[in-house]
Amino acid sequence: MNQIYIQDVFEFLESLPNAFVDLAIIDPPYNLKVANWDRFKSENDFLDFSFAWIDSMLPKIKPTGSLYIFNTPYNCALFLNHLRGKATFQNWITWYKKDGMSAHKKRFNNTQECILFCSMNPKKYYFNCDSVRLPYDSVSRITHAAKKGILKNGKRWYPNPNGKLCPDVWEIVSERHKQKVNGRTQKLNHPTPKPKEMIERMIKASSKEGDLILDLFSGTGITSIVARALNRQFIGCELNKDYLDSSLEIKEVK
Numbered sequence: 001m002n003q004i005y006i007q008d009v010f011e012f013l014e015s016l017p018n019a020f021v022d023l024a025i026i027d028p029p030y031n032l033k034v035a036n037w038d039r040f041k042s043e044n045d046f047l048d049f050s051f052a053w054i055d056s057m058l059p060k061i062k063p064t065g066s067l068y069i070f071n072t073p074y075n076c077a078l079f080l081n082h083l084r085g086k087a088t089f090q091n092w093i094t095w096y097k098k099d100g101m102s103a104h105k106k107r108f109n110n111t112q113e114c115i116l117f118c119s120m121n122p123k124k125y126y127f128n129c130d131s132v133r134l135p136y137d138s139v140s141r142i143t144h145a146a147k148k149g150i151l152k153n154g155k156r157w158y159p160n161p162n163g164k165l166c167p168d169v170w171e172i173v174s175e176r177h178k179q180k181v182n183g184r185t186q187k188l189n190h191p192t193p194k195p196k197e198m199i200e201r202m203i204k205a206s207s208k209e210g211d212l213i214l215d216l217f218s219g220t221g222i223t224s225i226v227a228r229a230l231n232r233q234f235i236g237c238e239l240n241k242d243y244l245d246s247s248l249e250i251k252e253v254k
């Protein structure tokens with residue numbers, strides 16, 4: 001527990017007991033060739049790999065647990081089809097990154113990634129909507145509504161003092177964009193680090209203190225770092241130990 005194993009995802013998953021983790025937050029390869037680990041001979045090879053780790057992972061999640069999987073919208077559509085009958089679809093989260101992947105002139109420019117949110121049980125799973133409320137958009141309307149309420153379907157509605165419910169479109173600036181210097185992209189230690197605030201939102205909404213978070217394909221280990229900061233337990237695996245943040249305990253498996 002609370003270690004990242006330097007190990008291939010399949011060997012690592014085999015070593016875990018079934019029904020072990022409360023929440024899986026998985027940021028796997030996307031087949032976009034951003035690094036050697038993201039190169040596959042063909043789309044079919046990529047899908048075989050992806051479906052294989054999904055199938056090895058699902059039994060490790062508790063029957064009341066949940067999972068989040070990152071990818072491109074196209075790959076997420078294929079993953080979701082593969083997940084039918086194995087997990088319950090809850091949300092298609094659109095991550096609006098404010099940072100286009102590349103400039104397309106023959107189609108609309110890509111500015112989003114997708115996150116699939118599923119639960120293992122259709123109804124019995126933890127979700128704390130209050131822990132991830134966001135500020136209301138219209139300050140003046142909400143200030144007015146807080147005093148007098150707004151008439152909705154014959155009832156008076158008062159805004160929640162902690163903000164609005166979190167929607168399924170997440171406007172969070174990418175790390176790549178955040179770390180630009182004078183508009184120039186910098187070479188990062190890891191090519192695809194995920195923003196801390198995005199992981200925080202998933203962990204707060206879908207787990208309680210003390211719960212165990214699975215961090216396959218750890219990369220920098222940001223999911224585990226956030227889990228630790230929020231008093232959750234974590235366990236994960238990564239092939240390249242040089243990517244991992246030095247604050248994490250690393251276990252090399254020979």
Ligand SMILES: C[S@@+](CC[C@H](N)C(=O)[O-])C[C@H]1O[C@@H](n2cnc3c(N)ncnc32)[C@H](O)[C@@H]1O
Nearest residue numbers: 008009027028037193194217218219220238239
């Ligand atoms: C998309 S990145 C994860 C980035 C991470 N979420 C972060 O924010 O730093 C995917 C990671 O999976 C690792 N990886 C790729 N294939 C793997 C495998 N078969 N087993 C374990 N790790 C693997 C890569 O080294 C890479 O760091």
